[in-house]
Amino acid sequence: MTTPVHLTMDQLLALRDGDRSEPAFATAARHLDSCATCRAELEALHQRTARLRALATMAPAADQFPAIRTRLHWEQSRRRRIISFTGMAAAAALVIGFVGSDLVAPPTLDAEDQIAASISRSQALEQTLHTWGPDDRVMDGRMAMVVIELEDRIADVDARLQDVARLQRKERMPHEASLWQERVGLMNALVDVHLTKANNVDL
Amino acid sequence: MTTKVLTMDAMTLPDADAVIARAKRGDPVALEQVYRAYSTPAYNLARRICRTTEDAEDVLQETFFEVCRSIRNYRGDGSLWGWIRTITSSKALMRLRRNKYRDTDELVDDIAPARSSSPALKMDLENALDRLTDTARAVVWLHDVEGFTHEEIATQMGKTTSFSKSQLARAHARLRVWLGEESRS
Numbered sequence: 001m002t003t004p005v006h007l008t009m010d011q012l013l014a015l016r017d018g019d020r021s022e023p024a025f026a027t028a029a030r031h032l033d034s035c036a037t038c039r040a041e042l043e044a045l046h047q048r049t050a051r052l053r054a055l056a057t058m059a060p061a062a063d064q065f066p067a068i069r070t071r072l073h074w075e076q077s078r079r080r081r082i083i084s085f086t087g088m089a090a091a092a093a094l095v096i097g098f099v100g101s102d103l104v105a106p107p108t109l110d111a112e113d114q115i116a117a118s119i120s121r122s123q124a125l126e127q128t129l130h131t132w133g134p135d136d137r138v139m140d141g142r143m144a145m146v147v148i149e150l151e152d153r154i155a156d157v158d159a160r161l162q163d164v165a166r167l168q169r170k171e172r173m174p175h176e177a178s179l180w181q182e183r184v185g186l187m188n189a190l191v192d193v194h195l196t197k198a199n200n201v202d203l
Numbered sequence: 204m205t206t207k208v209l210t211m212d213a214m215t216l217p218d219a220d221a222v223i224a225r226a227k228r229g230d231p232v233a234l235e236q237v238y239r240a241y242s243t244p245a246y247n248l249a250r251r252i253c254r255t256t257e258d259a260e261d262v263l264q265e266t267f268f269e270v271c272r273s274i275r276n277y278r279g280d281g282s283l284w285g286w287i288r289t290i291t292s293s294k295a296l297m298r299l300r301r302n303k304y305r306d307t308d309e310l311v312d313d314i315a316p317a318r319s320s321s322p323a324l325k326m327d328l329e330n331a332l333d334r335l336t337d338t339a340r341a342v343v344w345l346h347d348v349e350g351f352t353h354e355e356i357a358t359q360m361g362k363t364t365s366f367s368k369s370q371l372a373r374a375h376a377r378l379r380v381w382l383g384e385e386s387r388s
């Protein structure tokens with residue numbers, strides 16, 4: 001007499017779940033009729049499943065709802081702030097525009113003083129940004145786009161500053177003054193964005 | 204299965220339809236009622252999939268943050284618990300993928316046969332469940348206890364239906380041995 005080939009776990013599961021997509025479903029069902037061992041296995045499978053379902057329900061130790069409520073509230077106020085930020089960014093652009101037009105008229109300070117003032121202002125703003133540090137806190141997608149755009153424009157100004165450095169001093173100064181002022185305006189806008197973000201986070 | 208989950212809604216959230224309607228309008232009281240009604244089953248599901256209570260609590264928070272934000276998109280064509288359960292399960296599986304607590308069961312395979320041969324060392328169900336690989340444990344829980352289909356599990360895991368089926372068979376084969384249920388010689 002040959003050793004009987006019993007049902008595999010896949011076949012037992014197919015029988016338990018009535019899964020007729022299992023290729024050998026019909027064969028397995030026939031085997032079950034004639035094999036007490038496999039019937040016992042199927043019964044054990046049913047019992048194991050019942051025991052799994054009867055395992056104690058685990059309850060959370062902490063109430064998560066206050067945190068969820070805070071997050072929802074934060075998200076709502078951030079949405080409101082983004083709307084007001086759009087206006088703020090437009091204002092920042094206006095400031096940059098004014099700075100540009102100021103330059104068309106002869107500046108009260110001579111170019112060199114003006115450049116020095118702009119450089120120190122730019123450094124102060126950079127310091128302010130640095131104080132907040134490069135944090136990877138969540139920033140809204142639109143706000144992140146504004147930051148990227150501002151940073152790109154600052155990089156562009158820096159590139160142009162390098163370009164004008166090749167010019168003769170007399171020619172170079174007005175360009176340099178203009179570029180430094182543009183840089184200050186952009187830095188200011190960047191600080192505003194980070195300030196808005198910091199305020200949101202503090203909520 | 205539909206009857207089972209509908210009962211769950213009726214049991215845990217009295218006046219479910221009215222509460223859902225208010226929650227959809229963003230009423231914070233209704234949102235909290237939804238949380239109170241389903242946070243325990245959702246946590247239990249998360250905890251059965253994740254290895255630590257910390258991860259399960261995170262999943263619970265992520266789940267209900269998502270529920271509160273998107274309940275207005277809940278169409279109501281299935282039970283509310285069915286909807287929340289799917290969100291919970293996908294967040295828990297995401298956490299599992301991130302943490303990869305235990306990818307293979309080579310270690311447990313080494314230990315298990317020796318242990319199971321001795322009835323005195325036979326494990327209880329909780330311990331046996333704990334010894335399964337992350338994937339096998341998740342599949343056996345999602346399928347056999349929560350009532351997800353293999354198709355649903357496959358979709359959530361980004362795998363095939365036959366993968367889900369073979370993981371379930373693998374889980375039961377191991378549980379059977381570890382629980383000392385071997386009746387065949």
Ligand SMILES: [Zn+2]
Nearest residue numbers: 006007035038
């Ligand atoms: Zn048999």
